[in-house]
Amino acid sequence: MHVSFACLTKPILHSYFRSSCSWRVRIAFALKGIDYDQVPVNLIKDGGLQHTEQYKAVNPMQQVPALQIDGLTLSQSLAMIEYIDETRPGPRLLPDDPKERAQVRMISDLIASGIQPLQNLYVIQKCGTDKVQWAQHFISRGFEGLEQILKQTAGKYCVGDEISMADICLVPQVYNAERFKVDMEKYPTIKMINQTLVEVEAFRASHPSCQPDTPDDLRA
Amino acid sequence: MHVSFACLTKPILHSYFRSSCSWRVRIAFALKGIDYDQVPVNLIKDGGLQHTEQYKAVNPMQQVPALQIDGLTLSQSLAMIEYIDETRPGPRLLPDDPKERAQVRMISDLIASGIQPLQNLYVIQKCGTDKVQWAQHFISRGFEGLEQILKQTAGKYCVGDEISMADICLVPQVYNAERFKVDMEKYPTIKMINQTLVEVEAFRASHPSCQPDTPDDLRA
Numbered sequence: 001m002h003v004s005f006a007c008l009t010k011p012i013l014h015s016y017f018r019s020s021c022s023w024r025v026r027i028a029f030a031l032k033g034i035d036y037d038q039v040p041v042n043l044i045k046d047g048g049l050q051h052t053e054q055y056k057a058v059n060p061m062q063q064v065p066a067l068q069i070d071g072l073t074l075s076q077s078l079a080m081i082e083y084i085d086e087t088r089p090g091p092r093l094l095p096d097d098p099k100e101r102a103q104v105r106m107i108s109d110l111i112a113s114g115i116q117p118l119q120n121l122y123v124i125q126k127c128g129t130d131k132v133q134w135a136q137h138f139i140s141r142g143f144e145g146l147e148q149i150l151k152q153t154a155g156k157y158c159v160g161d162e163i164s165m166a167d168i169c170l171v172p173q174v175y176n177a178e179r180f181k182v183d184m185e186k187y188p189t190i191k192m193i194n195q196t197l198v199e200v201e202a203f204r205a206s207h208p209s210c211q212p213d214t215p216d217d218l219r220a
Numbered sequence: 221m222h223v224s225f226a227c228l229t230k231p232i233l234h235s236y237f238r239s240s241c242s243w244r245v246r247i248a249f250a251l252k253g254i255d256y257d258q259v260p261v262n263l264i265k266d267g268g269l270q271h272t273e274q275y276k277a278v279n280p281m282q283q284v285p286a287l288q289i290d291g292l293t294l295s296q297s298l299a300m301i302e303y304i305d306e307t308r309p310g311p312r313l314l315p316d317d318p319k320e321r322a323q324v325r326m327i328s329d330l331i332a333s334g335i336q337p338l339q340n341l342y343v344i345q346k347c348g349t350d351k352v353q354w355a356q357h358f359i360s361r362g363f364e365g366l367e368q369i370l371k372q373t374a375g376k377y378c379v380g381d382e383i384s385m386a387d388i389c390l391v392p393q394v395y396n397a398e399r400f401k402v403d404m405e406k407y408p409t410i411k412m413i414n415q416t417l418v419e420v421e422a423f424r425a426s427h428p429s430c431q432p433d434t435p436d437d438l439r440a
Contacts, residue, residue: 056368060364060366060367060368060369061330061334061362061365061369072319072322072323074322074323074326075330076325076329076330076333076334078329079325079328079329082321082322083319083322086318086321087318098303098306098307101302101303101306102294102300102303103292103294105296105298105299106296108299109296109299109333110281110295110296112329112333113332113336113337114283114296114337117337117338118337118343123358126347126349126354126357127349128349129346129347134346137346138343145280145281145282145295146280146281147280148276149280149295
């Protein structure tokens with residue numbers, strides 16, 4: 001048996017309790033049953049601690065999450081999740097079948113590229129129009145497309161009946177949608193899958209309401 | 221030898237000559253030496269042909285590219301590229317080493333999630349501020365982070381000395397940056413890698429200036 005030294009060191013996740021991309025990685029760790037340390041990066045305090053020189057050395061993009069694992073420093077949550085899946089035992093986060101894996105990546109990217117960046121704090125702060133309307137517009141636009149796609153791919157979860165990276169992306173995005181008061185009744189498939197997933201222990205344990213940096217007044 | 225029927229059908233790429241996400245997939249096909257058909261979707265004509273009922277049946281997100289391959293219909297360019305890489309012979313578009321693969325995905329996602337969506341036509345059309353300044357802001361912000369990351373990962377190309385999905389994302393993003401007159405002198409590593417890549421035949425053959433739907437006045 002080969003266990004490299006690096007693997008014996010606990011991964012360190014630089015994160016913020018309410019960041020949906022941070023939550024994705026927390027779900028992945030929870031599903032795999034992997035112990036890790038969280039280093040909170042407060043995105044609000046003093047204009048955002050992600051802009052400090054100290055944090056820029058970890059992630060030059062000045063965003064959370066960032067992950068230090070096996071001597072590697074990664075930004076971008078989907079790259080982290082695929083790496084965790086490829087190097088750790090436990091339930092697979094991507095299916096073995098190439099076609100199903102492509103569907104999982106399509107849904108993950110639809111959310112990670114097509115929705116989340118457009119309703120991110122640093123983008124809506126810059127838009128010259130009403131911030132809530134801006135976020136609602138881009139989340140609704142994405143969910144309209146996603147709803148149609150899920151009708152073709154979903155079983156109990158986003159792709160078939162196994163939890164995958166697509167589900168890991170879905171739940172935090174629905175959480176954001178609810179914060180922006182998007183009417184989820186328009187997306188019955190998304191709503192139903194989300195309702196099933198939020199009851200799963202890995203999604204509950206990683207929820208923004210119960211992280212080390214969750215403020216007391218927002219704790220569940 | 222097992223060759224399924226589906227693999228004998230040429231893949232169909234629904235694309236637009238100037239779409240940077242379409243270009244990514246064209247590069248992947250060219251690097252792999254795979255023959256495919258292009259169906260042009262004019263994003264400008266009549267308010268955008270991606271909004272027709274006919275195209276929405278192909279891609280409910282009403283975006284290009286969409287890919288019909290092996291009986292599967294995919295949206296999201298990175299999901300397409302990973303699928304092409306996993307199912308087709310030819311040069312690998314992702315490295316075998318998990319750590320290098322994670323770096324390739326990190327850089328690809330940085331561009332595909334962190335830059336491209338924010339300077340996309342449908343987003344800058346909606347921003348209430350100056351459209352060119354908006355695009356310049358988000359491209360520059362992304363390139364500042366990317367430049368630092370590439371200093372650690374790059375060899376001749378984005379990750380080491382082999383062309384990968386990260387390079388496939390880089391070149392179309394630099395093309396967009398140049399269209400929006402971003403000062404590339406600030407990003408010497410990005411600029412150098414891009415200069416090397418644009419001379420590679422697969423990148424030249426797939427360039428927006430020489431596609432079936434390129435207007436005559438924009439042809440190289």
